[in-house]
Amino acid sequence: MAKELNPAVAVVMGSDSDFEVMKPCFETLKEFGISYEARVISAHRTPALATAFASEAQSRGLKLIIAGAGAAAHLAGVIAACTTLPVIGVPISASSLQGFDALLSTVMMPAGVPVATVALNKMGAKNAAILAVQMLALSDAKLATKLIEYKEQLKNKVVLKNENLAKRLEEIE
Amino acid sequence: MAKELNPAVAVVMGSDSDFEVMKPCFETLKEFGISYEARVISAHRTPALATAFASEAQSRGLKLIIAGAGAAAHLAGVIAACTTLPVIGVPISASSLQGFDALLSTVMMPAGVPVATVALNKMGAKNAAILAVQMLALSDAKLATKLIEYKEQLKNKVVLKNENLAKRLEEIE
């Protein structure tokens, strides 16, 4: 279902080396049957591409954009500057500062140009996908139902985790 | 236009003392003609209310929820736990730690339960409203147009700012 001609979501990242961190984002979009396209776009190495991509996103039929970047993570902000579509930012820990730099660069956007920031790294990559689905579900009843089922699964997995915990506790007693 | 019977957006905050910080959120929603309701809900003082509110949000016709909170800012996360609607979190600087506590408490959500986090304080309060409008605009062409006009205005205000800068520069020369 993914990678259609007219995908709903674009996932961009500053480098192909960010792929491993962003993987849960793709997997989760696929799980929900959301069509997506993926691109390496650098706010600093390909600024014209970043601007053009963001400016044309709406007319190309994209609904929203997920941007993952590390260090001075300007990518999400630069894209948000050029579109009125929702932009979700995934800060990535890519320097010795452990993601403090990417988190603050992504979230502290000035009034008028928000970036919907999620947690650092894989946790955030997955949540960017869920947040995207939540936005799309505002006008898609089937997706809204899938989200409710997904939430139910999250809950059910805790049952398994409790069984596992019970086993681990036997180590002690 | 705001405060209709079936508002699209709920803005909740941990205390009425957060109102001053959240004010730009209300003003911006009003500017875009978005109907909203506002409530003080505390994740820690009124947990049942928080849970009930979030659980019923979708069936009450709400489209999304904006939550502002400070210190150990659990409010947005607690609400996100009980709904599949998008939840936007506004961290508020309310302790001596200058908002580092509220920012990390709001943004570092575990996989499966995102909070769309915006900047700290008033800047974030305004951006929460814009982000809400961006989400609603995904299925509302008029809102989408308004957002484009709003972005144009942001740009135009910079002309005025340049005029002001020119005056200030005369102080030097």
Add this chain to the structure above:
Amino acid sequence: MAKELNPAVAVVMGSDSDFEVMKPCFETLKEFGISYEARVISAHRTPALATAFASEAQSRGLKLIIAGAGAAAHLAGVIAACTTLPVIGVPISASSLQGFDALLSTVMMPAGVPVATVALNKMGAKNAAILAVQMLALSDAKLATKLIEYKEQLKNKVVLKNENLAKRLEEIE
């Protein structure tokens, strides 16, 4: 003695993957002969369970609750919101931010709803157990005596450590 029908202490954690960090907590409770129950409860994936568990804790005969969680560590706070029993929070380092997120999320609770926060990770897990014993000992003279013996042991272990240090110093001289 542990895992009785009516345990005094509940130890909850956000995921079974937190078990390794929480293990010293279980071992120490066992060492003091404190009955406990253990559960995976997620503030965000199983909010209803968290609320129900906390609300019923007192009537089920629990005396206090130890909650370990990482990242946006809301678990201890969410439980404290729904019970008047003492809640001890163990922040766990589970993101690239090295526990700063979990520590601040756990300790910076608003007025009226305290979480007794201990150190990060294993050190804190062990201390959560000791703190629990200290609370229970307020009305249990035998436990109070055991605590005094335990403190004596801590002191005595330093004798061994000094012997070990003496050996290591020979490396230099």
Add this chain to the structure above:
Amino acid sequence: MAKELNPAVAVVMGSDSDFEVMKPCFETLKEFGISYEARVISAHRTPALATAFASEAQSRGLKLIIAGAGAAAHLAGVIAACTTLPVIGVPISASSLQGFDALLSTVMMPAGVPVATVALNKMGAKNAAILAVQMLALSDAKLATKLIEYKEQLKNKVVLKNENLAKRLEEIE
């Protein structure tokens, strides 16, 4: 009721200049009818007093100790080293580092010697008192009932806060 011959709780602080921050602690203890004594004890200026005070606390009939201190806030830890009673630490922001120093000095105690740490400053001072009441209520049914009433009041105050919010919202509309 407070300041009896045999108080249940001792509140100690590093300097009389900490009184203003610790005031909510005293007020809340009084509200719950908990007898207390108060002292200025400095871990660094009166170490012998700190040690003697802590060592004799249990035999003097004290049930628990609340210690507030700023900067290199060693007071709670030094007291915890000399007693097996529960020690509650209130970190106070008293240097240019905004309490990061006091928070880390108070909470990061080594295995074996916990300090039950609450939030920084007044918020924490109040919560130290609540936490103390929660501990005492483990063997005092009347106190346990008072805590439940107190929690109810916290909830009810939110009704008033909502009324206030409604008024403030009229500023906008």
Add this chain to the structure above:
Amino acid sequence: MAKELNPAVAVVMGSDSDFEVMKPCFETLKEFGISYEARVISAHRTPALATAFASEAQSRGLKLIIAGAGAAAHLAGVIAACTTLPVIGVPISASSLQGFDALLSTVMMPAGVPVATVALNKMGAKNAAILAVQMLALSDAKLATKLIEYKEQLKNKVVLKNENLAKRLEEIE
């Protein structure tokens, strides 16, 4: 001398409200007789302007660009992405995070696209001007001489400061 038709330096800032912080930059450029132009350019509100400005900077005869911005301070990075001229970044403390956000956003640029970052706020604004002069002096012997004189003055001012210190010390003795 400043504000010529073909200025050597452009000073850009995210908002006219940054002027007070950037003032020492203008004053110092003027002191060295460096021609400059000044503009409000926002990376997020006027992205096309930022890109166009930076792309044309070299052909317009500019030698280097100084950019001051706060919060998620992307301005210097966005400009550096579109020019090969040296870009000097002045991080400004404009949120509750005291400039940590602006500093990290400005300095942690990815390989290939440097921003020469100076200190936060006024101290950095002045130093941005000095650094600009140092760069221009590489091919301007007169400027190089002025810099040596300026360094001499810095040294001489310390004589005055010592006299002032001597007076203040009399307060004590």
Add this chain to the structure above:
Amino acid sequence: MAKELNPAVAVVMGSDSDFEVMKPCFETLKEFGISYEARVISAHRTPALATAFASEAQSRGLKLIIAGAGAAAHLAGVIAACTTLPVIGVPISASSLQGFDALLSTVMMPAGVPVATVALNKMGAKNAAILAVQMLALSDAKLATKLIEYKEQLKNKVVLKNENLAKRLEEIE
């Protein structure tokens, strides 16, 4: 007694504007009858002076040097590089980063060249003087006695503080 021809201690600071912060240092040296000299020396504006001063310190009969500086506080380190006398560093909060910069710049000296770092600001300024007296007292029995008296006074002041606390507590009861 202070400001003799051959003072034992030199107190240097980066600017005369640091005097107010360093004042407790001078007052405490005077209280102990330690002769001192004071100078504004800037590691960055008067590097030759800093080097010369430090290099000659020992031959001029100085026993130790106290250096206060803010921001990128290199002064203590630069002096320590040029002398084998003990150097005490007082980090001063002089930027928006609240002293984190000065503290880390002063304390994190490389192996071989220590700076004895004390607390930030006035607290540290006073302690720099005490530490200086402690070092001088190693070979001055009278000073050693004075230090013991001083410690006694610190203890005695706590009696007064307790009286003051008692009065403040009456506000509550």
Add this chain to the structure above:
Amino acid sequence: MAKELNPAVAVVMGSDSDFEVMKPCFETLKEFGISYEARVISAHRTPALATAFASEAQSRGLKLIIAGAGAAAHLAGVIAACTTLPVIGVPISASSLQGFDALLSTVMMPAGVPVATVALNKMGAKNAAILAVQMLALSDAKLATKLIEYKEQLKNKVVLKNENLAKRLEEIE
């Protein structure tokens, strides 16, 4: 071409153990055909050398100096104090504080003595070289052209990265 008799750039570092981090700096200078010299100079172990080196830099024909250092990274500042040539600082993560110490020590220079600070570690080492080339290109048209070609290459490499990303995405689908 590098290591000529009269090199344009000096690269200094606090220890030979910093070489691995600084390597991209040398490689990039070589790529641009910039002559350089390299030296271990310690601000704290060889202060006289640091001062002499910096003081003579201009008369020896050097155009600018790149300084890499970790922990209390004073090297760039100490050199900037003794020359009016541009000094580029590369903070290196060399303690458990992950480079926060080196970054703040390098960038927070006082008014009058700038250090052009780049990102931490290898990323910054490479960018120090690019920044140096940008400064030299102000009076060297060939270098200016090379920089434009280099920027083009950065852009083109993104094409390859996109091809790589496409392959990685097949893992998911």
Add this chain to the structure above:
Amino acid sequence: MAKELNPAVAVVMGSDSDFEVMKPCFETLKEFGISYEARVISAHRTPALATAFASEAQSRGLKLIIAGAGAAAHLAGVIAACTTLPVIGVPISASSLQGFDALLSTVMMPAGVPVATVALNKMGAKNAAILAVQMLALSDAKLATKLIEYKEQLKNKVVLKNENLAKRLEEIE
């Protein structure tokens, strides 16, 4: 020469597990021929020992005390509270917070009770020894001479480092 009957220096640490970090301290004291004794003393597990040790230090003939500790590193402060001898604190990174906790707990001592704090970990352990030698050298001309020789050696080692750097540079060219 070390470990005499009447050692000049005591080196204490919170646990024998700190030995590896403190090893450079012992080696350096030995290198300078300073007699020392070493002990594991825990501020929290052996508070009476800590107090007794510190109180008797002066009468036992000790000249100064070096204390290494991690996490809520109270050891140096607790010892400084009970003696007027100089106390040197070595903060050790022993939790997930990378030493920020130990550094702040050690350095931010209140007015009247200084701890001479050095850098984190091995770097600081070595410098604690050097600082101790500097203090002892105030009244020991031979030691003073040794320190000057040591400083000379530090300088000379840089010659070797430059030779090594030269070799490494050949990798590039």
